[in-house]
Amino acid sequence: MYVVGGVAIRTTARYVLGIPIKNLSHRGFNSFDSLRKFLGNAGTNRQWHHIVEQSQIAKSGFSKTSIHNTCNIVSIDIQHHQRITGYYNSIRPYSEGKRVRDWLAGKSWDYQYDYGIKIMDRLR
Helix, strand or coil: EEEEEEECCCCCCCEEECEHHHCCCCCCCHHHHHHHHCCCCCCCEEEEEEECCCHHHHCCCCCHHHHCCCCEEEECCCCCCCHHHHHCCCEEECCCCCCCHHHHHHHHHHHHHHHEEEHHHHHH
């Protein structure tokens, strides 16, 4: 189960109750710390995970309020988070000799968001 924008969902569907996830009520913050204070604890043995990575503020020029946003954060178990982090630090056959997070730099928000959802699902 993921929590997106305060709504618990069981899949990584792009829609919740027929509403595009992007259009659900969301709130952005200037820092991850502020977002965490707003959301509270991720849960026992869980961590907050950004779907579009924090590094993309600098790498892709996304705003802090887009990255640190209730629609870009999910609560996942620690081991799942570690697998995702390892994947983003790895070089894949398709990543042009770059770490995945560097390969994603400059790609659109939608591409990175969809990619993040796909990787979360694949590495679950």
